[in-house]
Amino acid sequence: MSSQDIPEENLPSTQDAHGGAVTKTAGDPFADPGLPPHEPRIQDVDERAAQRSERVVAFLFLLSMLATVGFIASYVSLPVDKSIYVFPIGHISALNFALGMTLAVALFCIGAGAVHWARTLMSDVEVADERHAIAAEPDVKAKVMADFKQGAEESAFGRRKLIRNTMFGALALVPLSGVMLLRDLGPLPGTKLRKTAWSEGKMLINQNTLQPLRPEDIQVGSLTFAMPEGMKEEDHDFQQEIAKAALMIIRLQPENIKDKRELDWSADGIVAFSKICTHVGCPISLYEQQTHHVLCPCHQSTFDLSDGGRVIFGPAGHALPQLRIKVNDKGYLEAMGDFAEPVGPAYWERG
Ligand code: FES
Known part of the structure; x- marks a missing residue:
C-alpha cells in the first residue's frame, strides 16, 4: 500500500523545533520529519551553571592573553641558537618551539572559548528558514535587524x-x-653579507665527501659543490655561513673560457662560482654541460659559467660572484681570498 492510500489522519506525526506537529499530506511520500523537540540545557535553567560556563569562557580568553604575552617574551628573550630536546622530535630550536606553542595556545584558547560560549550560553533554539529572493524587501530587512538585535x-x-x-x-x-x-x-646587515667564510689559503672541501678537492677530482661536465675547510655541520652558525659560502665548481677547457678575468681566476680550467642566485638567493643546482649554463630552479635565472657567470636569462640582476682559486703546494685546490663582490641578492651594498 502506498502513502497515497493511507488516510491523512493515520500518517505518523512529528514535531517541529518548538514541539509543534509538522503538517503532512497523503500525496507526500517524503514528508519533512521536522526538528526534534528542543531540550533546555543545564545553563538555561540553572543560573549557577551559566555562571560556571561564563568563568570557563573567561578563563580560556585569559589563557589566550597569557600565551600571547608568553609569545612576546619568548621572542624577545630566547637566543636564536639555543636548542632543546623535545620527545619524540629530537633537538629543535627553543625559540621556534616557544613561539609555535604560545601562538598555538593563544589561537586555540580564543577558538575554544568562543565554541564553549556558543554551546553553553548562547541561544540554542533550532531555527529553520525558507529560501527567499536575494533582494530583500524593506519589511524583511527590518525583520533581519530585529532578529539580529534579538540574537x-x-x-x-x-x-x-x-x-x-x-x-x-x-x-x-x-x-x-x-x-x-x-x-x-631589522637591523640591516651592514657589511655582514660582504664577508663570507672564504679567505686566502682555505682549501675547497667537497660538500658530499668532506674531503679536500684536487684538480683531478673535477671532471669535465660534472658539477661539484664545495665549502671552505674548517666548517662543521655541528657549528652553531653553520647554516648561516654555508648559505653565503656555498660554491659550485666546474672544469672547462681553458680555450672555452670567454671572460679574461675568469680565466685568470681559474686553476687548470677549474672555475669556482657562488652557488647563491643573485636574484633572491635560491641555491643553484642545475648544470647544462654542453652550454656551461646553470639554471636557478626558483625563477629560472640562467647564468653562463664560461662567461664570468653572466646572466643570460631571467630576473637576476647580477653575474654570479667568482672565487679566485689556485692549486697549492700539496696539490689541493685553495681560495686566494674572499669573493670580490657580495654574494646573493646583496641589495644595498652593491653600490
Ligand atoms: S632566486 Fe634564482 S631566479 Fe629567483
Missing part, C-alpha cells in the same frame, strides 16, 4: 561583561604576535 540579546553579549571584556582583550592582544615578527625586518 545579540540572547547571546547575552551586553549582559555578560566578563566574557565580552576578556574576549576583546584576547582579540586585541593576539595580533601583537604578528606585529612582533616585524622586528625581524
Whole structure:
C-alpha cells in the first residue's frame, strides 16, 4: 500500500523545533520529519551553571592573553641558537618551539572559548528558514535587524561583561604576535653579507665527501659543490655561513673560457662560482654541460659559467660572484681570498 492510500489522519506525526506537529499530506511520500523537540540545557535553567560556563569562557580568553604575552617574551628573550630536546622530535630550536606553542595556545584558547560560549550560553533554539529572493524587501530587512538585535540579546553579549571584556582583550592582544615578527625586518646587515667564510689559503672541501678537492677530482661536465675547510655541520652558525659560502665548481677547457678575468681566476680550467642566485638567493643546482649554463630552479635565472657567470636569462640582476682559486703546494685546490663582490641578492651594498 502506498502513502497515497493511507488516510491523512493515520500518517505518523512529528514535531517541529518548538514541539509543534509538522503538517503532512497523503500525496507526500517524503514528508519533512521536522526538528526534534528542543531540550533546555543545564545553563538555561540553572543560573549557577551559566555562571560556571561564563568563568570557563573567561578563563580560556585569559589563557589566550597569557600565551600571547608568553609569545612576546619568548621572542624577545630566547637566543636564536639555543636548542632543546623535545620527545619524540629530537633537538629543535627553543625559540621556534616557544613561539609555535604560545601562538598555538593563544589561537586555540580564543577558538575554544568562543565554541564553549556558543554551546553553553548562547541561544540554542533550532531555527529553520525558507529560501527567499536575494533582494530583500524593506519589511524583511527590518525583520533581519530585529532578529539580529534579538540574537545579540540572547547571546547575552551586553549582559555578560566578563566574557565580552576578556574576549576583546584576547582579540586585541593576539595580533601583537604578528606585529612582533616585524622586528625581524631589522637591523640591516651592514657589511655582514660582504664577508663570507672564504679567505686566502682555505682549501675547497667537497660538500658530499668532506674531503679536500684536487684538480683531478673535477671532471669535465660534472658539477661539484664545495665549502671552505674548517666548517662543521655541528657549528652553531653553520647554516648561516654555508648559505653565503656555498660554491659550485666546474672544469672547462681553458680555450672555452670567454671572460679574461675568469680565466685568470681559474686553476687548470677549474672555475669556482657562488652557488647563491643573485636574484633572491635560491641555491643553484642545475648544470647544462654542453652550454656551461646553470639554471636557478626558483625563477629560472640562467647564468653562463664560461662567461664570468653572466646572466643570460631571467630576473637576476647580477653575474654570479667568482672565487679566485689556485692549486697549492700539496696539490689541493685553495681560495686566494674572499669573493670580490657580495654574494646573493646583496641589495644595498652593491653600490
Ligand atoms: S632566486 Fe634564482 S631566479 Fe629567483
